[in-house]
Amino acid sequence: MADDASASTAAVTPINRSPSRPQLVLSGAAIQGSTDDKSPSIVLPHQTDELCHFAVDVGGSLVKLVYFSRQADPPLVYSGSPPGKSIKERDRAKEAEGGRKNPILGGRLHFVKFETSKINECLDFIQSKRLHCTNLADSALFDPSVPGSGEGAIVKFLIVDIFPLSIICKATGGGAFKYAEVFKERLGVTFDKEDEMDCLVAGSNFLLRAIRYEAFTHLEGQKQFVQINHDELFPYLLVNIGSGVSIIKVDGDGVFQRVSGTNLGGGTFWGLGRLLMNCKTFDEILELSQRGDNSSVDMLVGDIYGGLDYSKIGLSASTIASSFGKAISGDKDLSDYNREDLALSLLRMISYNIGQIAYLNALQYGLKRIFFGGVFIRGHAYTMDTISFAINFWSKGEAQAMFLRHEGYLGALGAFVSYAEPDLTALRAHQFVERFPVGAPYAGGEMHGPSVEDLSEKISWIDRFMKRGSDITAPIPMAAPTTTGVGGFERPLSRAPCLRSDSSAALNVGVLHLVPTLEAFPLLADPSGYWFNILLSTLPDLVEKAVASEGATDSAKKRGDAFAQAFRAHLTRLSEDPAAYGKLGLANLLELREECLREFHFTDAYRAIKKGEAFTYGPDSYLVWTRARRENEAALAVLPDLLSELDTMTPSERILALIEGLLAANIFDWGSKACVELYRSGTIMEIYRMSRDKMKRPWRVDDFDLFRRRWIGEGNDKPHKRALLFVDNAGADIVLGVIPFVRELLRRGTEVVLVANSLPAVNDVVATEIPPIIAEAAKYCDVLRRSAVAGGLLTDAASLSKDRSQGNQDEPVPALYVVASGSGSPCIDLRQVSSEVAEAANGADLVVLEGMGRAVHTNFNAKFKCDVLKLAMIKNQRVADKLLNGSLYDCVCRYEPDQQV
Numbered sequence: 005m006a007d008d009a010s011a012s013t014a015a016v017t018p019i020n021r022s023p024s025r026p027q028l029v030l031s032g033a034a035i036q037g038s039t040d041d042k043s044p045s046i047v048l049p050h051q052t053d054e055l056c057h058f059a060v061d062v063g064g065s066l067v068k069l070v071y072f073s074r075q076a077d078p079p080l081v082y083s084g085s086p087p088g089k090s091i092k093e094r095d096r097a098k099e100a101e102g103g104r105k106n107p108i109l110g111g112r113l114h115f116v117k118f119e120t121s122k123i124n125e126c127l128d129f130i131q132s133k134r135l136h137c138t139n140l141a142d143s144a145l146f147d148p149s150v151p152g153s154g155e156g157a158i159v160k161f162l163i164v165d166i167f168p169l170s171i172i173c174k175a176t177g178g179g180a181f182k183y184a185e186v187f188k189e190r191l192g193v194t195f196d197k198e199d200e201m202d203c204l205v206a207g208s209n210f211l212l213r214a215i216r217y218e219a220f221t222h223l224e225g226q227k228q229f230v231q232i233n234h235d236e237l238f239p240y241l242l243v244n245i246g247s248g249v250s251i252i253k254v255d256g257d258g259v260f261q262r263v264s265g266t267n268l269g270g271g272t273f274w275g276l277g278r279l280l281m282n283c284k285t286f287d288e289i290l291e292l293s294q295r296g297d298n299s300s301v302d303m304l305v306g307d308i309y310g311g312l313d314y315s316k317i318g319l320s321a322s323t324i325a326s327s328f329g330k331a332i333s334g335d336k337d338l339s340d341y342n343r344e345d346l347a348l349s350l351l352r353m354i355s356y357n358i359g360q361i362a363y364l365n366a367l368q369y370g371l372k373r374i375f376f377g378g379v380f381i382r383g384h385a386y387t388m389d390t391i392s393f394a395i396n397f398w399s400k401g402e403a404q405a406m407f408l409r410h411e412g413y414l415g416a417l418g419a420f421v422s423y424a425e426p427d428l429t430a431l432r433a434h435q436f437v438e439r440f441p442v443g444a445p446y447a448g449g450e451m452h453g454p455s456v457e458d459l460s461e462k463i464s465w466i467d468r469f470m471k472r473g474s475d476i477t478a479p480i481p482m483a484a485p486t487t488t489g490v491g492g493f494e495r496p497l498s499r500a501p502c503l504r505s506d507s508s509a510a511l512n513v514g515v516l517h518l519v520p521t522l523e524a525f526p527l528l529a530d531p532s533g534y535w536f537n538i539l540l541s542t543l544p545d546l547v548e549k550a551v552a553s554e555g556a557t558d559s560a561k562k563r564g565d566a567f568a569q570a571f572r573a574h575l576t577r578l579s580e581d582p583a584a585y586g587k588l589g590l591a592n593l594l595e596l597r598e599e600c601l602r603e604f605h606f607t608d609a610y611r612a613i614k615k616g617e618a619f620t621y622g623p624d625s626y627l628v629w630t631r632a633r634r635e636n637e638a639a640l641a642v643l644p645d646l647l648s649e650l651d652t653m654t655p656s657e658r659i660l661a662l663i664e665g666l667l668a669a670n671i672f673d674w675g676s677k678a679c680v681e682l683y684r685s686g687t688i689m690e691i692y693r694m695s696r697d698k699m700k701r702p703w704r705v706d707d708f709d710l711f712r713r714r715w716i717g718e719g720n721d722k723p724h725k726r727a728l729l730f731v732d733n734a735g736a737d738i739v740l741g742v743i744p745f746v747r748e749l750l751r752r753g754t755e756v757v758l759v760a761n762s763l764p765a766v767n768d769v770v771a772t773e774i775p776p777i778i779a780e781a782a783k784y785c786d787v788l789r790r791s792a793v794a795g796g797l798l799t800d801a802a803s804l805s806k807d808r809s810q811g812n813q814d815e816p817v818p819a820l821y822v823v824a825s826g827s828g829s830p831c832i833d834l835r836q837v838s839s840e841v842a843e844a845a846n847g848a849d850l851v852v853l854e855g856m857g858r859a860v861h862t863n864f865n866a867k868f869k870c871d872v873l874k875l876a877m878i879k880n881q882r883v884a885d886k887l888l889n890g891s892l893y894d895c896v897c898r899y900e901p902d903q904q905v
């Protein structure tokens with residue numbers, strides 16, 4: 005420990021971070037894994053200002069670099085004004101933003117590290133990426149793999165020289181002082197120094213708040229993610245294991261005290277590893293340790309007690325009494341010891357000692373939670389188990405050791421976020437959603453990911469790394485440790501099957517969106533083998549569709565192959581280590597698949613299905629797709645009759661017909677094999693009617709009477725103020741199922757927000773597709789037209805309507821909006837929705853979830869703070885059997901009134 009105790013325990017007051025223009029805009033941001041397994045990236049969709057592109061943490065052993073690249077995101081709101089805000093309010097908000105003319109630009113943060121002793125590699129990297137250029141358009145940061153990024157209009161706005169003479173970059177760690185001149189001379193970069201402890205704490209607070217499942221426990225080989233409650237985040241103990249170890253008591257943002265430290269740290273481990281075992285790399289020591297038996301090096305209690313336990317004080321015979329104690333014997337030289345045994349002994353000595361010192365500090369300050377960071381941890385199971393064991397053993401289970409997925413980047417991230425708006429406390433974990441890029445399963449720690457220069461490079465990268473990928477994920481056998489060395493009868497048994505090399509030891513992370521005001525709920529989906537198999541078995545078919553959607557050209561085929569390889573690798577990796585990317589549910593798996601498709605520029609693999617183009621795979625499918633192309637049109641053509649029919653009914657009949665209609669139209673799903681069979685016969689209306697006739701109540705889940713009471717019952721039938729409808733399929737589903745129900749809601753005076761996918765997935769309607777459908781439907785329905793105008797979906801639609809019969813034209817109508825969910829999957833994880841949906845949820849008192857994916861696979865048991873209606877037709881035998889104990893085409897109408905009223 006430090007010689008001078010006072011130096012290491014100096015109290016630190018809240019940080020007064022140096023103001024720095026321009027600012028980083030973190031609101032509505034997202035984290036996105038980069039192509040480097042160790043380099044998860046962060047998407048900043050609202051970033052409009054030019055900003056310095058990187059921050060560094062130059063430590064005693066390693067340089068950690070965080071850098072920014074641009075990306076443009078598609079707009080998320082398709083209405084003229086976002087729901088919840090009047091146009092006036094929105095203008096005011098715009099003014100408040102300083103009247104920025106720039107379009108909203110997004111970006112990602114990437115994470116890379118280098119050995120400090122090879123600082124030139126870091127400088128070369130910065131130079132090659134042109135991170136030191138003030139002008140983004142000049143730098144190589146555009147990610148052409150992202151559709152829409154780096155395009156003309158955007159580029160123009162970036163040509164702004166903010167630091168015309170020299171670029172200023174945030175830097176922390178001791179090297180911010182030591183290497184300032186080198187950076188200045190070689191790159192013309194001036195360091196804006198941020199204190200190392202400030203940055204560690206800022207980075208750690210940022211991660212714990214902003215990244216879902218950032219923290220996890222690791223005991224006896226079991227990794228368990230922990231979601232930290234924001235209100236209970238402080239106080240905690242932060243133990244950063246770098247070259248040396250800093251131990252910090254954290255009480256708030258910028259409120260902390262470095263209470264202790266130890267000089268027996270990662271540097272000690274690495275240094276002794278080089279000297280004793282002649283290891284060339286850090287990972288080599290870890291690998292050696294996997295096969296080691298430390299009892300030949302360590303002096304055990306049993307060695308001293310003639311093979312006996314010293315049970316009186318709770319020490320088993322196998323407990324390490326003295327690390328390296330056997331080496332005192334005079335007749336052995338270093339070369340007489342197994343390198344593997346030495347490595348394990350060393351790893352246990354250092355890890356256990358740090359665990360013990362951390363425990364003592366936690367005890368001293370009454371802290372129960374201890375977070376460990378620093379690159380020494382390395383996501384290595386045995387290291388984490390040893391530390392956890394020490395904490396658990398000494399605290400008798402009172403204190404908990406937790407580890408961080410971004411373990412090594414606390415300081416660098418802390419420095420990077422110091423560019424940001426000061427109010428980091430506004431960030432919330434659910435603002436961040438994760439995505440996983442194609443390179444994730446392949447890239448090792450020393451890799452900086454594939455070049456993103458162009459698509460063909462990406463494709464060949466995937467090819468090249470297929471081989472490497474399988475090497476990386478191949479398990480290295482691990483001998484079971486024969487001694488514990490951890491002071492007790494219990495032993496830290498790392499049950500993890502193996503130590504994997506860099507990519508597998510590392511945890512990947514992914515994307516951020518704002519939350520709705522709905523309660524968070526657990527995913528229903530079970531990410532076990534079932535879904536892996538489904539996804540694998542449907543992969544060839546999907547590839548075929550994707551390739552067809554792009555005209556089945558040679559290039560499309562190549563991309564299709566590369567996509568399949570990449571996605572298969574993700575699945576393989578995840579089936580070996582389900583926690584590799586953090587906690588993953590079905591919704592994330594589907595999102596992952598869509599993300600992979602997008603990486604290979606399949607912007608809408610289902611386009612051909614929806615539009616009926618490009619499908620010539622046999623006469624049957626051709627028929628199906630041709631029919632599919634006409635589905636929107638055909639459904640719109642029969643809509644007026646359906647609406648008139650509904651209007652002849654009594655309110656009680658009508659609400660039943662509407663719900664029945666929603667369920668019946670949900671049968672139109674090109675993603676469902678069972679349904680495609682159905683389409684071989686009959687027109688849309690015939691299928692729709694047949695479907696409606698068949699579904700006699702009571703349904704499999706049938707809360708309809710309860711809902712009807714809320715709708716037309718006595719006393720409690722006030723119209724809802726705002727309804728959020730999460731819609732499912734394109735075609736008849738939305739036209740014949742959703743639109744009539746929407747019209748009824750609007751007529752009752754309920755504002756309606758249609759929430760649809762931002763990105764295509766299976767047959768789901770995408771938010772951008774809805775306005776034209778509404779425009780067409782509005783021709784037959786004046787209420788729809790006026791509400792669409794009120795919601796900004798239609799502008800000069802007055803002349804369009806053929807229906808002038810209803811209502812006073814001057815009477816205000818509730819608005820109809822369309823909002824993109826932020827998701828590109830047939831399921832929806834409501835913990836991760838776009839900020840627009842979150843905003844739209846404000847004031848909503850009815851949520852309608854439509855379709856199997858949204859209402860059954862996910863959210864079936866979700867509880868809400870408002871009325872919720874879950875509607876679906878079951879089109880999958882397994883779900884019918886397993887979840888509902890029913891049969892194919894059973895219906896679910898689950899209604900749960902707001903519990904709070």
Ligand SMILES: Nc1ncnc2c1ncn2[C@@H]1O[C@H](COP(=O)(O)OP(=O)(O)OP(=O)(O)O)[C@@H](O)[C@H]1O
Nearest residue numbers: 063064065066246247248270271274286378379380
């Ligand atoms: N690939 C690697 N190369 C070097 N060291 C590694 C590697 N992987 C893990 N380590 C371990 O991580 C330690 C460095 O961790 P980290 O980068 O957090 O510290 P640092 O910032 O360099 O040090 P300090 O904060 O004390 O100045 C090394 O001493 C070593 O034990």
Ligand SMILES: CC(C)(CO)[C@@H](O)C(=O)NCCC(=O)O
Nearest residue numbers: 005006012248249250265266267
């Ligand atoms: C000196 C630092 C802070 C540099 O990162 C780190 O290596 C450390 O905390 N070392 C331990 C020093 C001590 O004994 O407190």
Ligand SMILES: [Mn+2]
Nearest residue numbers: 063177246415
């Ligand atoms: Mn450091």
